[in-house]
Amino acid sequence: MKPRVAVVQFPGVNCEVETLRAVVRAGLEGEIFRWTRPPDELRTFQAYVLPGGFSWQDRVRAGALAAKDPMVRVVAEESTARAKPVLGICNGAQVLVEAGLVPGGGGVQLALARNRMPGRSGYYARWIHVRVEPSPCVFTRALLPGTVLPLPVAHAEGRFTARDRGRLEDLSRAGQVPLRYASSAGSDASGFPENPNGSDADAAAVCDARGLVLAIMAHPERAQDLGQLSRAVPGGWAGRRERAVERGEEGDTSGPGLALFEGLRRHLEET
Amino acid sequence: MKRALAGEDAPRTAQAWVALNAVDPQVASALTVARSALAAGRGLAELRRWRLFELRGPLPDRARLEEMLHRSIRFYNPNKERCIVRGADEPAPLAGAERAVLVVDRGGARRTAAERWWLHETGERIEVREAVVWALRFKPGIDAAAGAAELTILRGMDSGLFCNLQAQDHRQSGADVPLPWIARGRRTGGRRA
Numbered sequence: 001m002k003p004r005v006a007v008v009q010f011p012g013v014n015c016e017v018e019t020l021r022a023v024v025r026a027g028l029e030g031e032i033f034r035w036t037r038p039p040d041e042l043r044t045f046q047a048y049v050l051p052g053g054f055s056w057q058d059r060v061r062a063g064a065l066a067a068k069d070p071m072v073r074v075v076a077e078e079s080t081a082r083a084k085p086v087l088g089i090c091n092g093a094q095v096l097v098e099a100g101l102v103p104g105g106g107g108v109q110l111a112l113a114r115n116r117m118p119g120r121s122g123y124y125a126r127w128i129h130v131r132v133e134p135s136p137c138v139f140t141r142a143l144l145p146g147t148v149l150p151l152p153v154a155h156a157e158g159r160f161t162a163r164d165r166g167r168l169e170d171l172s173r174a175g176q177v178p179l180r181y182a183s184s185a186g187s188d189a190s191g192f193p194e195n196p197n198g199s200d201a202d203a204a205a206v207c208d209a210r211g212l213v214l215a216i217m218a219h220p221e222r223a224q225d226l227g228q229l230s231r232a233v234p235g236g237w238a239g240r241r242e243r244a245v246e247r248g249e250e251g252d253t254s255g256p257g258l259a260l261f262e263g264l265r266r267h268l269e270e271t
Numbered sequence: 272m273k274r275a276l277a278g279e280d281a282p283r284t285a286q287a288w289v290a291l292n293a294v295d296p297q298v299a300s301a302l303t304v305a306r307s308a309l310a311a312g313r314g315l316a317e318l319r320r321w322r323l324f325e326l327r328g329p330l331p332d333r334a335r336l337e338e339m340l341h342r343s344i345r346f347y348n349p350n351k352e353r354c355i356v357r358g359a360d361e362p363a364p365l366a367g368a369e370r371a372v373l374v375v376d377r378g379g380a381r382r383t384a385a386e387r388w389w390l391h392e393t394g395e396r397i398e399v400r401e402a403v404v405w406a407l408r409f410k411p412g413i414d415a416a417a418g419a420a421e422l423t424i425l426r427g428m429d430s431g432l433f434c435n436l437q438a439q440d441h442r443q444s445g446a447d448v449p450l451p452w453i454a455r456g457r458r459t460g461g462r463r464a
Contacts, residue, residue, distance in 0.1 A: 056304075059297040061435060068308035068428060076428065098435065100427045108425050111438035114379055162437045 002029040003268035006045040008075065009034045010066040013053035013091065015221060022221040023049060025254075026261035028268070039070040046268055047085045048075045050092025052154075052219055062112065062157040063094025072099050079213055083271070085138050085264055086213040090155055093205075093215035097160075102215040103176050104208035109167065112217070113159045116198030118191075125154035127230045128196050130204040130218060131186050135178035136211030138267040139260040148186045149179075149256040150233040151218035153196050158217040160203040168201035179205035179216065184235045220257030227251040284451045286357040287324040287340055288364050288404070289347040295320050301405075305432055311421035312432075314413040319406040321364075322347070323373065324382070325453045328397030333358065339392065345385035345399075363448035368408050370419040373442040373452055374434045375402035380453055400453040405433050419443055 005023045009016045009032055016032045023030035030049075033042060042048070055066035066072065072095060078084045079101070088096035094112045096102040103109055115124055132140050132147040143149075160168055171177050181189040181202040189195040189202045197217070205216035222228055226241045227250035233241075237256055244250040254262075298320045305312030324346055330336055337356050340346045347354050355364045365371055380400040389397050407422065409415045423441050425431035434441040442452065 056300055057296065059300045060432060064425070064432060064435070065300055065304045068304050068432070073428060098425070107427055108431075108435060108437065111435045113438035114376055116379075159438075 002027065003046040003265070004028075004044070005030045005047045005049060005264070006033040006042055007031065007049050007051055008042070008071055008092075009051070010055035010069060010071070010095075011035055012055045012057050013051055015052035015089065015219070018224070019049055019051040019089065019221045022224040022258060022261045025224055026258060026265045028261070028265050033071070035069065035071065039074045042071060042074045043078055045084075047264060048079075048087070050075075050086070050088040050095055051221070052090030052092060055091050055095060058157075061098070063091060063098040066091075066095045067098035076101055083210070083212060085267060087139060087260070087264065088213075088215045089221065090158070090217055090219060093217055094157065096213060096215040097206075101213050102206050102208055103171055104210075104213065110160060110162050110206065112157050113161050114157050115155070115196070116159055117193075117196070123154070123156040124196055125152070126193060126196060127152050127233050128194065128204075128218065129182050129184050129186075130179040131182035133172070133175070133178055133180055135175040135207065137178035137207045137214055138211050139207075139214045139263045140178040142263040142266060143259055146186060148182060148184065148235065149259065150184070150223065150229065150235070150237050151220055151257055152222045152230070153218045155197070155217055158197040158199070160199040160201075160206060160217075162200065165200065168199070168203050168206075171206060172201050172203065174209065175211075176207050176209060177201060177203045177205065178207055178211075178214070184233075216260075220260045223255045223257030224261070225251050225255045225258070226253045228255055283330045284325060284327045284359070285330055285336060286363070286450055286452070287326065287346060288355045288357060289322040289324065289352050290320065291352055293351065301432065305422060308428075309422060309430065309432065311418045314409045314418050315407060315422070316410045317408040319369075321404040321406065323402050323404045323453070324385075325400045325451050326397050327451065329395050330397065331393070339389070343385070343388055343392075345382065345388050357450065359450060363446060365406055365446040365448065366408065367446050368415070369406045369446060370409075370415045371444045371446070371448055372405045372407065372419055372423050372433055373402050373444070374405065374423075375400075375440050375453055377438055377440050378456060380456065398455075402453050416443065
């Protein structure tokens with residue numbers, strides 16, 4: 001029997017369908033769990049994905065109100081007590097950070113602040129590259145450190161930061177930054193736009209110390225097959241896409257983003 | 272007769288308090304969540320929200336300032352918002368029992384597009400900063416300052432809402448709101464990462 005994953009939808013979330021599709025495509029059983037259901041029903045699932053969107057219309061601060069939702073409390077309890085994995089994508093990442101589940105360890109230790117971009121402000125959408133770093137993260141476990149993944153970002157508040165400016169570097173040394181913004185060749189990001197929001201330590205994703213709860217600003221579900229890959233993306237993934245297009249199989253061939261969901265499946269199958 | 276804002280020769284400061292004419296959905300949601308999820312929120316009797324602009328520099332008289340703010344798209348939308356200009360020695364648009372909490376994005380308060388617009392229109396260089404003000408009124412018998420602090424500083428799922436200290440700063444005041452109130456912090460917005 002396949003592990004069951006809840007795609008948790010708050011009012012205003014709008015990426016639940018493609019996220020569910022990625023969950024199923026990775027070989028898991030998935031279900032969209034809307035805010036109208038009793039939160040305790042979440043306890044029957046083995047893992048949780050908080051998709052992107054605009055929960056509560058980003059009122060007060062992106063993710064701030066959803067972080068108080070009873071569904072998040074249940075997700076936190078299940079993850080803490082029963083080691084259930086949680087993936088927060090974009091707005092889902094903002095919820096996890098505002099709830100203090102990432103990086104964990106008590107209290108709210110990070111923020112996903114407004115993008116900091118030279119000469120511009122506001123919402124920013126483009127394909128970027130992330131590099132896999134050594135980490136206990138269950139979502140990147142299927143990937144070798146140094147692997148480069150092209151993924152799309154689309155957000156206005158995605159800058160991982162902390163009052164203590166060295167906090168993200170500390171987390172990185174502890175293996176809690178499993179993905180960092182990088183060039184398409186995998187070298188360190190040289191500022192904007194390779195780092196699309198000004199995140200400290202070029203952090204593209206942050207996980208808790210156990211590697212079970214991951215907050216990522218890029219959208220892996222929007223890169224789950226090669227047909228979704230932008231023609232502007234260079235490197236090895238472009239070659240794979242071209243070959244798949246020649247065969248007419250780009251929509252059926254796994255894309256770079258699916259690796260995170262496959263990592264979740266492998267973890268759930270082994271636990 | 273036009274009313275001056277402050278001393279004619281010195282650089283001057285004015286505040287523009289902007290609020291929605293209709294019910295503010297941010298307020299409705301924040302109030303609902305605060306009352307249902309936060310202990311201090313249960314003592315809230317009323318919540319209001321303002322966008323606060325502070326303008327510093329060689330400002331014109333009040334009538335001209337109000338006209339400029341009304342005309343620009345950089346400050347507020349007069350079709351759906353109202354704006355109250357506050358000069359020196361004038362009260363903030365708050366009730367006596369309200370606690371005001373200022374929340375500002377650290378390093379991100381400057382509104383350079385508004386400054387450029389002002390320069391283009393007047394030839395004068397001014398500084399424009401923006402923050403959010405939450406006005407909290409608590410039920411009788413509740414320590415309003417303590418309640419406001421508890422609701423302001425985000426500590427976790429059970430505590431705090433308005434300010435994530437990891438990226439924001441806050442200040443609290445009674446109805447006697449300082450002018451200026453938004454700190455002149457280091458300008459970092461728009462710089463290379």
